[in-house]
Amino acid sequence: MTRAAVLAGVGSYLPPRRVTNDDLAAAMDTSDSWIRTRTGIRQRFFASEGMATSDLAVEAGAQALKSAGETTADAVVVATMTPDRPCPGTAPTVATRLGLGGAMAFDINAVCTGFVYGLATAQGLITAGTAERVLLIGAETHSSVLNPDDRSTSVIFGDGAGGVLLRAGEADELGALGPTVLGSDGEGADLITVRAGGSRQRLSGSPPGPADHYFAMQGRAVFWHAVTRMAESCRAVLERAGRRLDEVDRLVSHQANLRIINHLADELGVPRDRALVNIDRVGNTGAASIPIALAEADAEGVLRAGEHVLLTAFGGGLTWGSTVLTWPGLQRT
Known part of the structure; x- marks a missing residue:
C-alpha cells in the first residue's frame, strides 16, 4: 500500500486572558457593533504577562499527543510568525519541554498559511520515511506585535495554539x-x-x-x-x-x-x-x-x-x- 501521513490526534490551547469587544472599546475608538459587523468577532484571548508562543505550543502539543494516545514523535514542527526569539527557532524548545528532546525540530513561517504548509512538510517527512510520527503545531502570540493605536488590526487577532499528530499509515485509511x-x-x-x-x-x-x-x-x-x-x-x-x-x-x-x-x-x-x-x-x-x-x-x-x-x-x-x-x-x- 502507498505510505501516507494519517491524522491521529488533535489538540488546542487558548491562553487565560479573555478580551471582549467591550474591553477593546474602553481603550480605543471602536465599539462592539463596529467590530462584529466588520469581522464577526466578539472576543479573543491574549497571553498573560510572562507567557510566550512556546508556552501555548507546549499545551496544544501535549493535548494532540494525548488525543493520539502517543508519548513520542520523531519530529516537531511549529508554524508561527511570532516565535519566542528571532533566533533560535521555537520548535526545539517545544520539543524538549514535551519530553521529545533529540527529535528533529524546526519552525515554519508562512504566516496564516503556516499550518497548511506544515501539513505538506509533515506529509513529506512521513512519506519519505524520514519520520514515523510528526507533531505539527500552529501557535501565535499576536498580542506581542499588535499596535494598540491601529483598530483595523488590533481588534481582529488573538493568541492561541493548535496541534495535530500525524503518523505513518496507508493512503486508504480514514485520516490520511x-x-x-x-x-x-x-x-x-x-x-x-x-x-x-x-x-x-x-x-x-x-x-x-x-x-x-x-x-x-x-x-x-x-x-x-x-x-x-x-x-x-x-x-x-x-x-x-x-x-x-x-x-x-x-x-x-x-x-x-x-x-x-x-x-x-x-x-x-x-x-x-x-x-x-x-x-x-x-x-x-x-x-x-x-x-x-x-x-x-x-x-x-x-x-x-x-x-x-x-x-x-x-x-x-x-x-x-x-x-x-x-x-x-x-x-x-
Missing part, C-alpha cells in the same frame, strides 16, 4: 492526508507585514518608525486576494484528489474574518453551514486557527468519522494552500 496545493506571490509582501526587526530594516541605514515594530495589514486588498486564492487552490486540490465540491462535508478555512469565510463558501458553492466557524469566540489566531477549529469541532462531535474535509488558508507572503482528508474516528479524552 490527500494531495496539497501551495502557492505564493512575493509581489504582495507589503500587504501583510511587520516591517522592523529583519535584515531589510536593520541594514537599511534608517531607524525604524514607531509603528514599524507592529503588525500591519491592508485589509481591503487582503480580503479579495484571500477569497480568490483560497477558492483557486480549493478547486485545484479537489481536482487532484478526484473529488467534487458537492462532496465536501466540511470546509475548514483559516479563520481570518467571518465575511471572508462566507464569501469563500459562496464562491465555491459550498453551503455556509458546512463551514466551520469559531472566529467569533477566538478571533484570528493565524497559523493556529485551523487546528484550533479542528480540535474544537472534534471535541464537540461536529466532525464525524468519514466526512470529507477541505482545509484552506491564506496569509502573508503572500501565501496560500489547501489540502483534503477524510476525518478519522479520534479518541475522546
Whole structure:
C-alpha cells in the first residue's frame, strides 16, 4: 500500500486572558457593533504577562499527543510568525519541554498559511520515511506585535495554539492526508507585514518608525486576494484528489474574518453551514486557527468519522494552500 501521513490526534490551547469587544472599546475608538459587523468577532484571548508562543505550543502539543494516545514523535514542527526569539527557532524548545528532546525540530513561517504548509512538510517527512510520527503545531502570540493605536488590526487577532499528530499509515485509511496545493506571490509582501526587526530594516541605514515594530495589514486588498486564492487552490486540490465540491462535508478555512469565510463558501458553492466557524469566540489566531477549529469541532462531535474535509488558508507572503482528508474516528479524552 502507498505510505501516507494519517491524522491521529488533535489538540488546542487558548491562553487565560479573555478580551471582549467591550474591553477593546474602553481603550480605543471602536465599539462592539463596529467590530462584529466588520469581522464577526466578539472576543479573543491574549497571553498573560510572562507567557510566550512556546508556552501555548507546549499545551496544544501535549493535548494532540494525548488525543493520539502517543508519548513520542520523531519530529516537531511549529508554524508561527511570532516565535519566542528571532533566533533560535521555537520548535526545539517545544520539543524538549514535551519530553521529545533529540527529535528533529524546526519552525515554519508562512504566516496564516503556516499550518497548511506544515501539513505538506509533515506529509513529506512521513512519506519519505524520514519520520514515523510528526507533531505539527500552529501557535501565535499576536498580542506581542499588535499596535494598540491601529483598530483595523488590533481588534481582529488573538493568541492561541493548535496541534495535530500525524503518523505513518496507508493512503486508504480514514485520516490520511490527500494531495496539497501551495502557492505564493512575493509581489504582495507589503500587504501583510511587520516591517522592523529583519535584515531589510536593520541594514537599511534608517531607524525604524514607531509603528514599524507592529503588525500591519491592508485589509481591503487582503480580503479579495484571500477569497480568490483560497477558492483557486480549493478547486485545484479537489481536482487532484478526484473529488467534487458537492462532496465536501466540511470546509475548514483559516479563520481570518467571518465575511471572508462566507464569501469563500459562496464562491465555491459550498453551503455556509458546512463551514466551520469559531472566529467569533477566538478571533484570528493565524497559523493556529485551523487546528484550533479542528480540535474544537472534534471535541464537540461536529466532525464525524468519514466526512470529507477541505482545509484552506491564506496569509502573508503572500501565501496560500489547501489540502483534503477524510476525518478519522479520534479518541475522546
